[in-house]
Amino acid sequence: MTSQLLPPLRSSNPEAMKRPLLGWTLHDSIVIARSTILASFRIPEALFFQLIQPVIFVLLFAYVFGGAIPIPGAEPGTAADASLYRQYLMPGIFGQTVAFAAAASTVGLAEAMQKGIIDRYRALPMSQSAALIGNTFANALRQILVLTVLSITGYIVGWRIDAGILNAVYAYLLLLLFAYTVTWVGAYIGLSVPNTETANTAGLIWIFPLTFLSNAFVPLDGLPGFLKVFAAYNPISSLVLATRELFGNPTGYPPGAETGYWSLNNPILYTILTCGIAIAIFAPLAVRKYRRASRR
Amino acid sequence: MAKDDAVHAEGLVKTFGDVRALDGLDLVVPRGQVVGLLGPNGSGKTTTVRILATLLKATEGVAYVNGFDVVKQADQVRHSIGLTGQYAAVDEFLTGRENLKMFGDLYHLTPGYVRERSEELLEWFDLVEAADRPAKTYSGGMRRRLDLASSLIAKPSILFLDEPTTGLDPRSRLGLWGVIESLVSEGTTVLLTTQYLEEADKLANDIVVIDHGRVIAHGTAEKLKDQIGGDRLEVTVDDPKRIPDAQLALAPVFGGESLVTESTISGPVSGGSTILVDAIRSLDSSHIEIADIALRRPTLDDVFLALTGHGAEDETQVPTKSRGRRGRR
Known part of the structure; x- marks a missing residue:
């Protein structure tokens, strides 16, 4: 290319689309979600490791802890106990995995911010919340793939759906709702941290205690007093318990037993409630951050 | 009349905590002209562009772009402008064509128009062969061209170029200059920020020199050079x-x-x-x-030295200096 004039651009004048029935926010969110999903398939390595990580967790927990953690209903240390633990474990892994969906959102948005892409979006006449809605939605949708791979792995190690297909569908939907909720929290963190390096750790640091201080891998009975209360009201516990019930897996409680906590006696309702509250808090916060965002 | 100019800003002040990034900046860009905003790092160039592009709210002052208030009529402003920043802001995992489609869709243009315009821009920016490769595989110059193409998808009448050639090799820089000259010859108004005095000299009709968030000199390159003898x-x-x-x-x-x-x-x-x-x-x-x-x-470098007492790319001493000055004001 030299510094001489290029031929004039001949395309016709821009034609604006009519405002769609459901408004620009939905349209723009779909555009962003589509691009985000498309982009994530362009990095097969990243996708591979995202899928392999929970699979490794399944194998680790199933074969290392299986048998070491007694589940009510079987003689400790027996083969029946180990198999029961895998049934008990899988919903825990599902819960942990969808909780980690938040980290992808944190890193993705911190990167978009650092690279100036958010600046570009904000200078476009697009809906100001669409970039976040699209991004969080795409992240949650990606969990469908992750949950599929995970379910197949679970099946191989002996996990079974025992309470009918419809309940299983509810369980998966609940997991996706939870994934969508935490991606909003992740988005807020991603827009708040100063750079992508921080995003890598800040995106994960809160998820670890949240998943381990729950009934995901061990029954709550072993926890000391105050941690037990925290774990009982931890929405990951209610999510995991709800999915255990919906999949027909061992819950860690004798059938019909009282858990002693409202959150665990009504795990589906409690999970939906906390998700609703968290979205109601973090979505507006994240959008506000986004509108004031500046490239750092 | 303020609203007849492509860009008209009066008394812009922007403070970030203690730092006064803009300190009463006035700026006019007449339609069809190229105005170069020249200044060292930290002088307020990018802050000015960000305010005009609706990304940042000024603490004080008013600004109109294409006759629209940047705060009250932000959406109309966004329809009128194209913005290309210092960092080629394209999705690197999407191909060149997919990037253009995404931005066209977000401008709410019809799919047919976006297709036609994308093909034309890819050709114009010499990106046809690379159009179906992820932008990640592009060279720095190609990415910058894709970035500029993305901001042209809706045929904006006003283009903000924030240090468009920073970090480019000389050949790519020359190529991008050619593109900018072509756009201007078609009537696009350009506000260009740069640290490269040569760039402002070559592209801009009018140069505004800023330092510490204020305009310290204004005129054609020739006039500025005459000013220092x-x-x-x-x-x-x-x-x-x-x-x-x-x-x-x-x-x-x-x-x-x-x-x-x-x-x-x-x-x-x-x-x-x-x-x-x-x-x-x-x-x-x-x-x-x-x-x-x-x-x-004299080069514009000399102008800069004479006007500010420090070089155009002399960045380290700027923040401390501005703090000292403010204290006395």
């Missing part, structure tokens, strides 16, 4: 340790303050070519070895 004498000495002696020896030759960078002294002179002889004679009698001596027209 005629020719300049530049002497490079063999031994940098002899600079003080050389300064002393050249003092009678210079008609004003001289500037020293490493082993080079430059200063304004008048009196045509005999001045060269005088300078050489004077240095010779002090036994100073000359590596190079030249008489030249």
Whole structure:
């Protein structure tokens, strides 16, 4: 290319689309979600490791802890106990995995911010919340793939759906709702941290205690007093318990037993409630951050 | 009338905590013109562009872009502008064509138009062969071209280019200059920020020099150069340790303050070519070895030095300096 004039651009004048029935926010969110999903398939390595990580967790927990953690209903240390633990474990892994969906959102948005892409979006006449809605939605949708791979792995190690297909569908939907909720929290963190390096750790640091201080891998009975209360009201516990019930897996409680906590006696309702509250808090916060965002 | 200009800003002030990034900046960009916003890092160039592009709210002052208030009519402003920042802001995992489609869709343009326009821009920016490759595989120059193409998808009448060639190799820079000149010849208004004085000199009709968030000079490149006087004498000495002696020896030759960078002294002179002889004679009698001596027209670098007392790319001292100054104001 030299510094001489290029031929004039001949395309016709821009034609604006009519405002769609459901408004620009939905349209723009779909555009962003589509691009985000498309982009994530362009990095097969990243996708591979995202899928392999929970699979490794399944194998680790199933074969290392299986048998070491007694589940009510079987003689400790027996083969029946180990198999029961895998049934008990899988919903825990599902819960942990969808909780980690938040980290992808944190890193993705911190990167978009650092690279100036958010600046570009904000200078476009697009809906100001669409970039976040699209991004969080795409992240949650990606969990469908992750949950599929995970379910197949679970099946191989002996996990079974025992309470009918419809309940299983509810369980998966609940997991996706939870994934969508935490991606909003992740988005807020991603827009708040100063750079992508921080995003890598800040995106994960809160998820670890949240998943381990729950009934995901061990029954709550072993926890000391105050941690037990925290774990009982931890929405990951209610999510995991709800999915255990919906999949027909061992819950860690004798059938019909009282858990002693409202959150665990009504795990589906409690999970939906906390998700609703968290979205109601973090979505507006994240959008506000986004509108004031500046490239750092 | 403020609203007839492509860009009209009055008394812009922007504070970030203690830092006063803009301190009463006025700026006018007439339609169809290229205005170069020139200043060192931290002088407020990017802040100005961000305010005009609706990304940032000014603490004080008003700004109109294409006749629309950047705060109250942000959406209309966004429809009128294209913004290309210092960082090629394209999705690197999407291909060139997919990037253009995404941005076209987000401008709410019809799919048919976006397709037609994308093809034309890809051709124009010499990206046809790379159109279906992820932008990640592009060179720096190609990415910058894709970035610029993305901001042109909706045919904006006003283009903000924030340091568009920073970090590019000379060939890519020349290519991008060609593109910008072509756009301007078609009537696009451009507000260009740059640290490269050569770039402003080449592209801009009008140059606004800013420092510490204020306009310190304004005019055509020629006018700014005249402002600091005629020719300049530049002497490079063999031994940098002899600079003080050389300064002393050249003092009678210079008609004003001289500037020293490493082993080079430059200063304004008048009196045509005999001045060269005088300078050489004077240095010779002090036994100073000359590596190079030249008489030249002032560059915008000289303008900058003369106006601000520091070089255009001299970034480290700017923040401390502005703080000191503010204290006294």
